Amino acid sequence: MAKDTTGRLHVTVRTGGKRKLSSKLWLERQLNDPYVARAKRDGYRSRAAYKLIEIDDKHRFLKPGITVVDLGAAPGGWSQIAARRVGAVSGKGKVIAIDLLEMPEIPGVSFARLDFLAEDAPAKLLEMIGGRADVVLSDMAANTTGHRKTDQLRIIGLVESAAAFAADVLNPGGTFVAKVFQSGADAELLARLKRDFATVRHIKPASSRQDSSERYVLATGFRGQPNR
Structure with missing residues (x-):
């Protein structure tokens, strides 16, 4: 172990065996990520919880x-925060979550x-909602191919699908985060989004890794649709 520029101990993972370099780098990043350690202490399913906390606090x-509605919810960091803040734990609000993976x-x-x-x-989600939603969250990410342009198009296509769903289910004044x-x-x-929402902005939470191109789009003030 050695200390990084902030004075924290830095864990170095040894290579060897069947571990690939990419796996070594990912594990090393996880072990040295202060938000990963903080999430464990605070009882959150993932470090992503702090991204939603930051966005909603502001x-x-x-x-x-x-x-x-939480799209791509597993392992559950965003759902945990949403449930606490809307009062779903006590039955006041409601959180509906889906994912390809199982979620405890x-x-x-x-x-x-x-x-x-x-x-x-969409039909199954509408049945689970039992009406309309006020917020649609999407932390989904498309599987990557390694080809930058292809991956960007896949990611945008996924977000566009989530935005289309949000436009179908949101109440007027609703919010979309992706x-x-x-x-x-x-x-x-x-x-x-600018056509459907009053305000659209990009956000880069402090808890997002600074070396990542990840950011979030926040659309508020859904205008609703006359044909509803």
Whole structure:
């Protein structure tokens, strides 16, 4: 072990055996990430919880009694925060979550193992919601191929699908939050969001890794649709 520039002990993972370099680097980053350690101390499922905490602390859209949909929820960091802030644990608000992966139960959260891109997914989600939602969260990320342009298009396509779903289920005044990655491929997505929402902005939480192109789009003040 050695200390980094902040004075914290830095854990170095040895190579060897069947461990690939990419696996070594990922494990080393996890072991030295202060938010990973903090999440364990605070009882959160993932470091991603702090990203939602930061965004909501500033923009205050997770209000008591509302309905929240969490797309790509596993392992559950965002669902935990949403359930606490809307009062779902005590039955005041509601949190509906889905993911391709299984997710252990979280108090106040209704979860289904479901592929968001499956043809029957929107209908199943609407049945779980039992009405309309006030916030749609998406921390989903597409599987990567290693080809930068292809991966960017996949990511944008996933966010566009989530935005289309949000436009179908949100109450007027609702909020949409989604993970995106900095690129020039999201012009069409932003144009759509600006048409449907009063305010659209990009956010880079302090808890996002600074060497990552990850950021979040926050769209507030859903205008609603006349044909509802």
